[in-house]
Amino acid sequence: MDAIFVFEQLLNGLGYGLMLFLIAAGLTLVFGIMDTMNLAHGSLYMVGAYVAARVHEASGMFALAVLAAVCVTVAVAALLEVLVVRRLYRRDHLVQVLATFGIILIADDAVKAIWGVAPLMATTPAALAGPVQLVDGLPYPSYRLLLIGAGLLVALGLYLLVNRTRIGMLVRAGASNRQMAEFMGVRVGGVFAFVFALGAALAALAGALMAPISSVQIGMGEAILIPALVVIVIGGIGSIRGAFVAALLVGLVDTAGRAFLPPALRAVLPPSVAADLGPALAGIAMYVLMAAVLTLKPAGLFPARA
Amino acid sequence: MSHPVSDPPRLSVSAAGGRPRQPLAVRFPGFARRLPWLVLASLALFPLLAPALGLEYYVGFVRRLLIVAIAASSLNFILGYGGMAALGHAGFIGVGAYAVVALVEAGFSSAWLAWGAALAVAGVFAALIGAVSLRTRGVYFIMITLAFAQMLYYLAVSLRTYGGDDGYGLYTPLRLGAWLDGAHPDVFYWVVLAIAALVFAGFSRVAHSRYGHALRGIRDNETRMVALGYPVYRLKLAGFVAAGAVAGLAGGLLASHNAFVSPSMMHWTQSALLLVMVMLGGLGRRWGAPLGVALWLTLEEVLKMHTDYWHWPLGMLLLLVVFHAPQGLAALFERRGGQEGVR
Numbered sequence: 030m031d032a033i034f035v036f037e038q039l040l041n042g043l044g045y046g047l048m049l050f051l052i053a054a055g056l057t058l059v060f061g062i063m064d065t066m067n068l069a070h071g072s073l074y075m076v077g078a079y080v081a082a083r084v085h086e087a088s089g090m091f092a093l094a095v096l097a098a099v100c101v102t103v104a105v106a107a108l109l110e111v112l113v114v115r116r117l118y119r120r121d122h123l124v125q126v127l128a129t130f131g132i133i134l135i136a137d138d139a140v141k142a143i144w145g146v147a148p149l150m151a152t153t154p155a156a157l158a159g160p161v162q163l164v165d166g167l168p169y170p171s172y173r174l175l176l177i178g179a180g181l182l183v184a185l186g187l188y189l190l191v192n193r194t195r196i197g198m199l200v201r202a203g204a205s206n207r208q209m210a211e212f213m214g215v216r217v218g219g220v221f222a223f224v225f226a227l228g229a230a231l232a233a234l235a236g237a238l239m240a241p242i243s244s245v246q247i248g249m250g251e252a253i254l255i256p257a258l259v260v261i262v263i264g265g266i267g268s269i270r271g272a273f274v275a276a277l278l279v280g281l282v283d284t285a286g287r288a289f290l291p292p293a294l295r296a297v298l299p300p301s302v303a304a305d306l307g308p309a310l311a312g313i314a315m316y317v318l319m320a321a322v323l324t325l326k327p328a329g330l331f332p333a334r335a
Numbered sequence: 336m337s338h339p340v341s342d343p344p345r346l347s348v349s350a351a352g353g354r355p356r357q358p359l360a361v362r363f364p365g366f367a368r369r370l371p372w373l374v375l376a377s378l379a380l381f382p383l384l385a386p387a388l389g390l391e392y393y394v395g396f397v398r399r400l401l402i403v404a405i406a407a408s409s410l411n412f413i414l415g416y417g418g419m420a421a422l423g424h425a426g427f428i429g430v431g432a433y434a435v436v437a438l439v440e441a442g443f444s445s446a447w448l449a450w451g452a453a454l455a456v457a458g459v460f461a462a463l464i465g466a467v468s469l470r471t472r473g474v475y476f477i478m479i480t481l482a483f484a485q486m487l488y489y490l491a492v493s494l495r496t497y498g499g500d501d502g503y504g505l506y507t508p509l510r511l512g513a514w515l516d517g518a519h520p521d522v523f524y525w526v527v528l529a530i531a532a533l534v535f536a537g538f539s540r541v542a543h544s545r546y547g548h549a550l551r552g553i554r555d556n557e558t559r560m561v562a563l564g565y566p567v568y569r570l571k572l573a574g575f576v577a578a579g580a581v582a583g584l585a586g587g588l589l590a591s592h593n594a595f596v597s598p599s600m601m602h603w604t605q606s607a608l609l610l611v612m613v614m615l616g617g618l619g620r621r622w623g624a625p626l627g628v629a630l631w632l633t634l635e636e637v638l639k640m641h642t643d644y645w646h647w648p649l650g651m652l653l654l655l656v657v658f659h660a661p662q663g664l665a666a667l668f669e670r671r672g673g674q675e676g677v678r
Binding site: 113259 | 474483485490493499603604607615643645646649650652656658
């Protein structure tokens with residue numbers, strides 16, 4: 030295990046963490062402002078990935094594919110908000126879980142009907158197919174660099190939007206104390222519709238960007254949902270800053286666990302035990318992190334509500 | 336001359352029909368009282384009548400339904416009566432199943448020993464997990480129970496002695512005891528039915544005991560129960576351990592039923608499904624869990640026979656229940672106002 034390998038894994042972790050952040054940002058805002066648990070957020074990510082993969086395949090233009098993914102997903106999310114989610118705001122968390130689980134089931138079948146059961150093979154854009162020589166001895170896939178760049182850019186944009194604009198102020202007001210914001214004349218319903226669409230756009234962007242380096246298949250939304258939920262719980266529900274820090278933490282811990290734990294265990298344990306234990310501990314790492322954070326700070330790293 | 340009256344706002348169903356529509360339990364009290372026995376009797380007779388009706392295949396299906404109903408009843412107990420929204424219940428099912436596997440691998444073959452071990456080991460795990468998780472509340476409780484179940488899932492994947500990711504086949508059926516084995520091909524069905532009936536009656540009884548009322552008090556107002564001097568944490572933990580142990584028993588039975596155990600039994604979607612089935616039936620209602628399980632699994636079975644697209648009708652059903660029967664299906668049959676189905 031040399032420095033180059035460690036550096037490469039850290040970059041991978043950073044990329045994964047940033048993508049997790051894109052998904053978790055929408056989830057944490059929806060949860061923070063309207064106290065609504067939306068399990069179907071992962072389905073929006075899936076829709077984004079499918080649309081991007083198909084448009085890219087048909088047109089050959091990656092930028093167009095990403096744009097189409099975001100537009101289609103936002104339209105789907107708007108429909109979802111008007112038909113279902115809007116009526117769930119004031120309901121119990123468990124009822125929200127029940128309804129959005131129903132949406133997951135419907136979304137999975139809809140995707141199956143439109144694009145088939147077989148996983149789609151999404152390709153990286155031709156211009157970014159090759160590696161880049163970052164430092165001597167470390168060729169790094171240029172597409173993964175794009176992922177990191179795009180993730181950082183969106184995070185910065187989101188930071189400016191939330192902290193420097195009027196709508197961002199309303200979002201923060203809603204997140205820290207919804208009732209007070211309503212008393213002060215904020216139309217929280219409108220803010221929420223905006224936030225829901227924004228969250229959908231970010232999830233679609235993540236789906237479109239992740240499509241070439243993961244498999245585009247039914248169930249991908251449920252698979253990414255759990256890490257995203259872990260992120261918002263660690264970060265503190267409703268906090269964008271918390272989601273950012275927690276997403277990077279989870280991304281790094283998860284990637285590092287998978288890359289470094291098995292070889293580290295092989296060094297100290299008999300090989301048969303290490304081979305069994307390594308992957309298990311790597312899978313568990315993220316949850317141990319969450320349990321540890323919740324023990325020390327029961328409301329997450331950056332509680333949005335004072 | 337007509338009055339310039341606009342359409343009156345739509346009233347609830349009960350008021351619109353002139354005379355309030357009474358739930359079944361009120362209209363037919365005798366029927367409601369005998370219903371548990373009727374259900375039990377028809378379930379007990381089912382394997383004998385099934386061949387004549389051409390339904391032999393469904394004896395196994397009903398057996399699975401009963402096992403899942405055992406697990407769902409235990410979740411209904413802590414969620415519906417105790418207000419503990421655990422999203423890791425499938426983890427205990429898995430612990431029970433792997434306890435059976437461990438005993439079989441060690442050379443034991445008694446079913447009662449294996450199921451007893453499933454109950455006990457799952458109870459121990461529930462005590463450990465509950466002791467930590469019950470210090471959090473709300474969404475954090477949901478997430479931390481989920482986290483523990485995921486840890487158990489990955490633990491099972493790493494147990495290569497027991498098949499790891501591929502699972503473990505139980506090739507020889509467990510022995511039930513001297514006279515039960517081979518008495519009838521469906522003897523396992525009746526054993527499961529008896530256990531399910533005991534579990535169901537047990538939870539119903541406890542739910543209406545002093546302890547059950549304390550648990551509901553905690554669900555409705557924990558602060559007040561603390562102020563009244565109840566050992567809230569201990570009471571919740573006791574319920575959590577009981578529910579975990581019974582879920583483990585269901586896992587042990589499921590291992591025998593499938594003759595196969597794999598980590599996918601404790602995947603988080605299984606926990607979510609269990610939760611969905613309980614809520615579909617009706618949280619904190621005596622008939623909620625079995626009703627939800629029966630409806631969900633039957634619909635799944637029927638839909639799967641006719642179409643590959645069997646998920647979305649179930650999804651629509653969930654939305655329908657959320658918006659039109661928020662108390663769950665059992666509420667439609669029970670005495671109005673009897674929130675917990677108390678008779």
